[in-house]
Amino acid sequence: MGVTVHFPRNQTCCGQPAYTTGFPEEARKVAAAQLDLFPEDWPIIVPSGSCGGMLKHHWPKLFKDDAVLQAKADSLAERTVEFTDYVVNVLGLQLPAGGKPTKVALHTSCSARREMGTLDIGRAALGRLPGVELVIHDHESECCGFGGTFSVKHPDISSAMASDKLESIRKTGCDALVSADCGCLLNLNGSLAKRRDTLRGEHIATFIRSRMDASTEGTA
Amino acid sequence: MNAPVVIERPGPATPKTAGAPGGAHREVHARPEDFKQRSHESVNDPHLRSSFRGAMDFLIERRAVHFSDLVAFETLRKLGEQVRQHALSKLPELLDQLEAKLTELGVHVHWAETPEDANRIFLDIAQRHEAKLMVKGKSMVSEEIELNHVMADHGIECLETDMGEYILQLDGDRPSHIIMPAIHKTKQDVAEIFHEHIAGAPLTDDVNELIGIGRKALREKFGAAKIGVSGVNFMVAETGSIVLVENEGNGRLCTSVPDVHIAITGLEKVIDKLEHVVPLYALLPKSATGQAVTTYLNVITGPRREGERDGPREMHLVLLDNGRTQAYREERFRATLQCIRCGACMNHCPVYTRVGGLSYGTTYPGPIGSIISPHLVGLKSTRDLPTASSLCGACGEVCPVKIPIPEMLMKLREAGRHSITQSMTPPTQALVGQGEVRAISEAMAWRGWRVLYSHAFLYRLFAWFAPRLRWLTPAWQGGWTKSRTPLKPAPKSLRDMMADRDKRRR
Known part of the structure; x- marks a missing residue:
């Protein structure tokens, strides 16, 4: 697609786990250590929606007492784009017709859907993949029960949410489950494995890639 | 605001086994400290899970009908937010104005810092009138002060007249939802409760018949009571009016038939002008029960005047603080007080839907309860409530006055884990229980995490x-x-x- 991907090796974590658990100062220090890693005026693509939301909406809030750091955080926030958003709206993803018919269930991370608008974007991305049929599961907009440390602090409630989510996804008879959020995928896949279910959630990037590979093989 | 209880909701019809959460004939001792244990029991109770899911889905759908135009909803709720923020921005002045206006109208205004203060005020009034019976409309603040129990200890019966609350009172149970208090009861539960507690009530699970039985039993009490008690939805500083939103008509009876009317509410419920009721009322019933309007909207401005033929001869308003000034004092928590008690955050909460209202062990359950209760009873006993959220944001999205509930939850998590000196941005004063949830192991783990991830x-x-x-x-x-x-x-x-x-x- 003609894009060069740069991966600054010194990046670590967006800090969301500490931030949402009530340790904003720890999150601030982790964020502060990364403010200089993206100096060029390039978009910053985040392949996990809720991490993207953290950069875009919460990093600027962490540096209210320091104008210089705040300016850096603002610049990062402005350039932060969720992966699917970039692929659909900037690169204009469109695959040639003739992909293998596949029924796909889409799970959107709650914070990403609300902060980054990933529901419409995720649906749009799947719509650009010929042969892919989106199946809507019951209570689609409901949380999968991950919630970072919530999943460990309240395992009973979290597990009940994950289990309901997987049951409604399974009821659709889908062939694949995709999501653009790594946290949700950890939770859903860990739960699927524990249930000895053969289904595994795939990151939407992986899914798009496999459709691209299949379509080039088809045309070769 | 009370709701029509005649909501027939899906869910299995088999009676619950005794001992299950929300089971019949049990005095429920509520303690937020037991949240983990109670939520564990609740998620493993298939009956409770399916009945709450069914009921919440029903309410979500009913609400969605009114707010299908998201742009219009956003415009309206911004107005609702403005009304509440405006009122809170001049809360002390508005309360002064309200008190002056009410006094002018002949209403006695009482200030209660604690639940004990509020109960003493009730008791004084009751004893002065030698009242043995009070009839009460739905009021969550009266739950907060445990009015019924305290009055009973002094030989005064305080009878719930909201149908849902009446069912719970007969059964010795507690509300599990602020709008639909008895939502955890099936019609079969209600049938058994009525049959056991109301003389001559046949065993029937016909909802209309049940409501008829309840209404008849209550109807006789309104005339017999010396005192009527009500909650308040909005208090208008400009006119001294008390606005009461309800569906069953019991609120109107409680505030007009007995000789004495005592209204009780939290001091944050004041609004500036009468016209400010309009956007809030446009939001409240739709958000709460999915109704465009309620059956009754009572605007009560003072007691019976000379020449008037009905209405109470004496009227009181009890304004309760009970920790609200802490939320008011700290700017970061002030939005908590914007709440108009619609319950939409509960209906849309995936956690509330799975654990039910009783698990929280607080007067106010669900997301709004988790951000209010720490101010009312301290951060320590409520330690597990702010963390009982995946921060999915559903609550904030439906809130009719735009309370950023997820953000408040995060700030309460922080306040529990950091003393004033440990806080990155300390509050003006320590909250009750500030820093008392801090566990050294957790703090050290995050410090280790920070060292690793920032180098x-x-x-x-x-x-x-x-x-x-x-x-x-x-x-x-x-x-x-x-x-x-x-x-x-x-x-x-x-x-x-x-x-x-x-x-x-x-």
Whole structure:
């Protein structure tokens, strides 16, 4: 697609786990250590929606007492784009017709859907993949029960949410489950494995890639 | 605001076994400290799970009908937010104005700092009138002060006249929802409760017949009571009016038939002008029960005047603080007080839907309860409430006055874990229970996390070792592995893959 991907090796974590658990100062220090890693005026693509939301909406809030750091955080926030958003709206993803018919269930991370608008974007991305049929599961907009440390602090409630989510996804008879959020995928896949279910959630990037590979093989 | 209880909701019709959460004939002792235990029991109770899910889905659908135009909803709720923020921005002045206006109208205004103060005020009035019976309309603040129990201890019967609350009172149970208090009861439960407690009530599970039985039993009491008690939805500073939103008409009877009317509410419920009721009323019933309007909207401005033929001869308003000034004092928590008690956040909360209202052990359950209760009873006993959220944001999205509930939850998590001196941005004064939830192990874990993740060299070392030592991953990982396989580093890290790619390209 003609894009060069740069991966600054010194990046670590967006800090969301500490931030949402009530340790904003720890999150601030982790964020502060990364403010200089993206100096060029390039978009910053985040392949996990809720991490993207953290950069875009919460990093600027962490540096209210320091104008210089705040300016850096603002610049990062402005350039932060969720992966699917970039692929659909900037690169204009469109695959040639003739992909293998596949029924796909889409799970959107709650914070990403609300902060980054990933529901419409995720649906749009799947719509650009010929042969892919989106199946809507019951209570689609409901949380999968991950919630970072919530999943460990309240395992009973979290597990009940994950289990309901997987049951409604399974009821659709889908062939694949995709999501653009790594946290949700950890939770859903860990739960699927524990249930000895053969289904595994795939990151939407992986899914798009496999459709691209299949379509080039088809045309070769 | 009370709701029509005649909501027939889906769910299995089999009676619950005794001892199950929300089971019949049990005095429920509510303690927020027991949240984990009670939520554990609730998620493992299939009856409760399916009945709450059914009821919440029903309410979500009913609400959605009115707010299908999201742009219009946003415009309206911004107005609602403005009305509440405006009122809170001049709360002391508005309360002064309200008191002056009410006094002018002949209403006695009482200030209660604690539940004990409020109960003493009730008791004084009751004893002065030698009242043995009070009839009460729905009021969550009266639950907050446990009015019924305290009055009963002094030989005064305080009878609930809201149908849902009446059912619970007969059964010795507690509300599990602020709008639909008895939502955890099935019609079969109600049939049994009425049959057992109301003389001559036949055993029937016909909802209309049940409501008829309840209404008839209550109807006789309104005339017999010396005192009527009500809650308040909005108090208007400009006119001294008390606005009461209800569906059953019991609120109107409680505030007009008995000789004495005592209204009780939290001091945050004041609004500036009468016209400010309009947007709030446009939001409240739709958000709460999915009704465009309620059956009754009472605007009560003072007691019976000379020449008037009905209405109470004496009227009181009890304004309760009980921790609200703490939320008011701290700017970051002030939005908590914007709440108009619609319950939409509960209906849309995936956690509330699974654990039910009784698990919280507080007067106000669900997301709004988790941000109010820490101010009312302290951060320590409510330690598990702010964390009982995946921060999915559903509550904030439907809130008719735009309370940023997820953000408040995060700030309460922080306040519980940091004393004033440990806080990154300390509050003006310590909250009740500030820093008392801090566990050294948790604080140290985050410090370790911070050191690792803010030093690129350390993190790269870690990221190099993790995939290579993944066989050392423990099989038991606390709460995580309860229903999930252990978290394991990937066989190859992203940075290793990127390094390989760069080598290939060179």
